[in-house]
Amino acid sequence: MKFVKTVSSIAKTGLIVALSATILNLTGIAKAGEDVTPYYPLKKPKYSEWSFSGPFGKWDIGQLQRGLKIYTQSCAACHSLDLVPFRSLYELGYSEEQVKAFAAEYEVTDGPNAEGEMFERPATPADRFPNPYANSVEAALANNGAVPPDFSLLAKARAPKRGFPNFVFDVFTLYAENGPDYIYSLLTGYSEAPQGKELSEGTYYNPYFAGGSAPAMAPPLSDDLIDYDDGTPQTVDQYAKDISAFLMWTAEPVLVERKQLGFKVMLFLIIFAVLLYFTKRQVFASLKD
Amino acid sequence: MSGGHSKYVPVNGVMKWLDARLPLPRLVYDSFVAYPVPRNLNNWYTFGAILSMFLILQLVTGIVLAMHYVASTAEAFNSVESIMRDVNYGWLLRRLHANGASFFFFAVYIHIFRGMYYGSYKAPREVLWILGVFIFIVMMATAFMGYVLPWGQMSFWAATVITGLFTAIPLIGEPLQTWLLGGFSVGDPTLNRFFSLHYLLPFMLVGLVILHVWALHVVGQSNPTGVEVKDMKKETVPFTPYATIKDLFAVVLFFTLFAYFVFYLPDYLGHPDNYIKANPFVTPAKIVPEWYFLPFYAMLRAVDFDIIIPFTSIVLINAKLGGVIAMFGSLVVLLFLPWLDYGKTRSGNYRPMFRQFFWIFVIVTILLGYIGALPAEGINVLIAQILTAAYFAHFLIVLPLLSKYEKTKPVPLSIADAILESTARAKTGGTP
Numbered sequence: 094m095k096f097v098k099t100v101s102s103i104a105k106t107g108l109i110v111a112l113s114a115t116i117l118n119l120t121g122i123a124k125a126g127e128d129v130t131p132y133y134p135l136k137k138p139k140y141s142e143w144s145f146s147g148p149f150g151k152w153d154i155g156q157l158q159r160g161l162k163i164y165t166q167s168c169a170a171c172h173s174l175d176l177v178p179f180r181s182l183y184e185l186g187y188s189e190e191q192v193k194a195f196a197a198e199y200e201v202t203d204g205p206n207a208e209g210e211m212f213e214r215p216a217t218p219a220d221r222f223p224n225p226y227a228n229s230v231e232a233a234l235a236n237n238g239a240v241p242p243d244f245s246l247l248a249k250a251r252a253p254k255r256g257f258p259n260f261v262f263d264v265f266t267l268y269a270e271n272g273p274d275y276i277y278s279l280l281t282g283y284s285e286a287p288q289g290k291e292l293s294e295g296t297y298y299n300p301y302f303a304g305g306s307a308p309a310m311a312p313p314l315s316d317d318l319i320d321y322d323d324g325t326p327q328t329v330d331q332y333a334k335d336i337s338a339f340l341m342w343t344a345e346p347v348l349v350e351r352k353q354l355g356f357k358v359m360l361f362l363i364i365f366a367v368l369l370y371f372t373k374r375q376v377f378a379s380l381k382d
Numbered sequence: 383m384s385g386g387h388s389k390y391v392p393v394n395g396v397m398k399w400l401d402a403r404l405p406l407p408r409l410v411y412d413s414f415v416a417y418p419v420p421r422n423l424n425n426w427y428t429f430g431a432i433l434s435m436f437l438i439l440q441l442v443t444g445i446v447l448a449m450h451y452v453a454s455t456a457e458a459f460n461s462v463e464s465i466m467r468d469v470n471y472g473w474l475l476r477r478l479h480a481n482g483a484s485f486f487f488f489a490v491y492i493h494i495f496r497g498m499y500y501g502s503y504k505a506p507r508e509v510l511w512i513l514g515v516f517i518f519i520v521m522m523a524t525a526f527m528g529y530v531l532p533w534g535q536m537s538f539w540a541a542t543v544i545t546g547l548f549t550a551i552p553l554i555g556e557p558l559q560t561w562l563l564g565g566f567s568v569g570d571p572t573l574n575r576f577f578s579l580h581y582l583l584p585f586m587l588v589g590l591v592i593l594h595v596w597a598l599h600v601v602g603q604s605n606p607t608g609v610e611v612k613d614m615k616k617e618t619v620p621f622t623p624y625a626t627i628k629d630l631f632a633v634v635l636f637f638t639l640f641a642y643f644v645f646y647l648p649d650y651l652g653h654p655d656n657y658i659k660a661n662p663f664v665t666p667a668k669i670v671p672e673w674y675f676l677p678f679y680a681m682l683r684a685v686d687f688d689i690i691i692p693f694t695s696i697v698l699i700n701a702k703l704g705g706v707i708a709m710f711g712s713l714v715v716l717l718f719l720p721w722l723d724y725g726k727t728r729s730g731n732y733r734p735m736f737r738q739f740f741w742i743f744v745i746v747t748i749l750l751g752y753i754g755a756l757p758a759e760g761i762n763v764l765i766a767q768i769l770t771a772a773y774f775a776h777f778l779i780v781l782p783l784l785s786k787y788e789k790t791k792p793v794p795l796s797i798a799d800a801i802l803e804s805t806a807r808a809k810t811g812g813t814p
Contacts, residue, residue, distance in 0.1 A: 107768065108742050112749065133667075148646055176463050242658075246463070249649060250657035267646050272654070344657070347466070347473045354474070355645020362638040369631040376623050380421065 134253050135300035136282070138274040141334060145341060146270050148356060151349055152342060154186045155323060160339020161185060163332055166319050168244065171236060171310075174222040176245035177343050182218075184346060192218050199223050237295040239309035248272035248337070248344040253303055272344065273337040275303070280333035283312040388412050413599055418618035419625045420605035422797055426500075427603070428632035429493040431625075435633050436486040437591060441584055443479040444528075447472075451531065453577035455570050458533035459659040477648045483525050484651045485640045487674035490518060498719075499740055501728030502604040508720040510597040515716045517590045522675070522713075524583040527576040529672060530568075534656030539669045541568045541576070547682075550703040567662065607800045608728030609793055617797040668757060676754030677747050681773065682709040683758040684766035708770060715777045722777050725785035732791040736784050743776045 129136060144153040161182070164174070179196040187195070197215040201223050204211035216223065226232035232240045242250075252271040255263060262268070282301035286292055296307035314329045321327055325335075341348065390411040392398035397407050450469050452461035465472035494514070497503060503511035530541045545563055549555040564571025602611060611617050619625075643650060651673060655666050671679050685704035688697045699707065715722075730737045746769050753766045794800035 105738075105742065107772065108745060112745070176460070176467065181467075246657040250654050252649075252654040263650065264647065269647055269649065351473065351477075351645055351648070355641065358641050358645060359638065362634055362641055366631065366634045366638060369627065369634055373627045373631050376627050380619065380624075 133305055134303045135306060138253060138271065138278040138301060141274055141277050143270050143273060143338065145348055147267060148352055150352055153338065156335050156338045157185050157342050159321060159325060159335040163319055163336045164339060167313055170225055171241040173224040173243045174245055174343060175224060175243050178219065178221045179216060180218040181346060196220060237309050244340055244343060246344045248276060248340040251275045251303060273341045276337040276340055277333045280314055281330055389416050415620065415622040417599060417621040418614055419603055419621055420611055420797055421617055421619050422605050422607060422801055423603065424606055425632060426496040428629050429489050429496065431629035432489045432633050432636050433493060436482060436489060437587060440479060440482050440486060443475045443482065444584065447475055447479055448581060453574050455533060455573055458531060458573060462532045477644045481644050481648060481651060483528060484674065490521065495744060499730040500604055500606060501608055503720045504728050506601045507604060510594065510601060511720055512717055513590060513594040513597055517587060517594060519713055520583055520587050520590060524580060527580040530573065530576050531580060532656060533573065533660045535658045535660055535666050536653045536656040538568060538660035539666055540671055541572065543669055547706050550706045604728065605797060606729060606731060607794055607797055609797055612796045613798060670755055673751065677750035678709050678712060680750040680754030680766045681712050681770045684708060684770040686763055712773060715774065719777065723781040723785055725788065727790040727793060732793050733788060734791065735788045739776060739780050746772045
């Protein structure tokens with residue numbers, strides 16, 4: 094018995110040591126400063142306000158329309174949007190005529206025709222955004238060896254890890270905007286490289302980039318680059334926000350529908366649970382003598 | 383607890399006619415209506431019902447998803463995205479299925495820990511326990527193959543890493559891996575066979591679950607006192623309505639938590655890299671499995687040293703094989719639990735030392751999960767090694783010693799006694 098007690102106390106001490114080592118290890122990651130990390134991205138994404146965050150989040154349709162404008166005028170030259178069909182632009186509040194006209198500005202390859210040849214035709218709402226490059230080799234060749242990532246799922250594919258204890262809090266705060274926060278931070282995060290930092294040619298220092306310290310993409314936005322016709326400020330900050338929101342929409346077009354259905358489901362389940370609780374009490378009451 | 387005479391009385395002529403030819407109504411009645419359950423079951427005993435609901439949910443959502451999924455390396459990723467975007471409520475089906483896997487494991491872990499705490503594996507429930515371990519292992523295989531199907535970066539690299547484990551087997555390792563993959567690397571043949579097996583294994587799970595429930599109904603449910611039922615009248619209640627309503631309440635509560643994740647945090651438990659189409663030429667910065675595999679992944683990586691024959695330099699087991707043995711050993715050891723912990727007292731409630739070690743074991747497993755998510759470098763490796771040693775020590779050293787030396791508290795004479803005692807305590811307001 095004494096032996097078992099000794100083993101038990103050794104085990105407990107060991108456990109406490111392991112536990113504290115793990116916690117130190119986990120929290121130590123952020124010790125240098127609250128948003129500076131020893132891994133890429135060097136800085137954690139900045140938090141922004143999003144209309145679609147939280148359980149009752151909704152799209153800001155005007156913002157998504159501005160985002161589409163930024164995409165087509167600034168990003169589309171290099172970044173594809175393979176999974177998004179033109180017909181989904183109806184969700185951004187455009188009419189059938191507008192979407193048809195918008196799609197017709199793009200050329201897509203179709204065929205073969207009766208002569209067995211492929212041909213180009215204007216796109217229709219049923220088509221997807223055509224890729225600016227014929228294939229990834231061409232894309233890499235045109236961009237200093239780095240293939241510009243497809244935009245369809247980018248806001249879900251780029252989400253730097255939250256670390257302990259943030260990932261615990263996220264369950265309660267419902268924070269799920271890591272992706273758009275990352276894109277916004279990246280677009281507004283270009284800065285001078287720190288003293289003594291050598292950058293390879295064709296890269297631009299950006300501490301918010303997840304794939305290293307300097308992406309191969311030059312700062313794509315500048316003030317007054319794109320004309321807004323709704324009076325929204327034409328700043329890099331606003332552009333970055335609008336394109337990030339747009340990319341959240343392309344990545345998760347059902348986001349609002351999902352949250353709205355979720356509210357109904359949760360409400361149903363909670364009421365059902367309360368009713369079941371009282372039924373259960375009633376059933377078990379008969380057991381008490 | 384079965385074995386008693388069936389009390390089924392057909393309610394109408396049709397049932398009477400059927401019962402005389404195929405006593406299916408009788409089987410259902412005896413198993414889910416009249417079946418006696420101990421009166422003193424607490425809420426931890428509801429996870430069996432929760433798990434059966436999740437098995438059904440996974441089957442139903444999975445079968446519909448399979449109608450829209452294309453198992454080819456060129457189309458898999460896009461077909462999953464078309465489910466998310468174009469199929470009616472496809473996004474809901476897929477979110478339910480992917481998060482359903484996570485919650486299935488969450489529930490199974492609670493179910494397993496509950497069985498461990500109350501000694502539910504002890505005689506006469508060894509076969510029941512072993513069937514449960516098989517269910518767990520088949521679940522893991524199913525989940526792993528299912529994770530490969532969306533053909534994202536993590537899908538591809540997880541498949542590459544895990545099938546690579548087979549190369550650790552001496553002599554036949556490499557050809558075995560090639561045979562399993564249907565090629566020299568993960569590709570179209572691999573994806574197709576994984577899809578086929580991912581569709582097959584759940585039905586094997588159903589079979590195993592039927593055996594598991596059958597074994598349960600032969601030996602009867604354990605209960606928090608660990609004392610067998612002595613007086614059927616006083617100590618048991620019929621499954622319906624008592625267990626039915628209690629289980630249903632628990633199922634709805636658990637589904638509320640599940641829905642919270644499905645609708646508000648659907649990507650919380652996943653990995654962002656899986657939204658990038660698989661690319662054999664780009665290795666992700668970090669390859670991590672889904673959270674429910676992390677403790678086992680930690681044990682796999684903990685063995686980073688060769689085991690040599692003492693005083694020579696002959697490698698007996700290299701680090702890779704050692705890791706694989708540790709990982710699979712951590713599951714195999716569960717099969718022997720009924721004989722490693724052979725003490726007479728079942729319930730942890732009457733085993734003060736065991737109870738402490740049980741909670742240490744729970745924390746060790748959770749910490750292993752933590753470490754499994756971190757890069758295997760520096761101090762992490764050492765922590766993982768200590769925790770792996772602790773995991774195995776619990777089964778191979780602690781439990782046999784406790785079985786032999788632990789001074790247990792006196793168990794109640796019967797369930798009825800235990801119930802009387804607790805109501806008496808509640809009346810006098812004493813602390814338990």
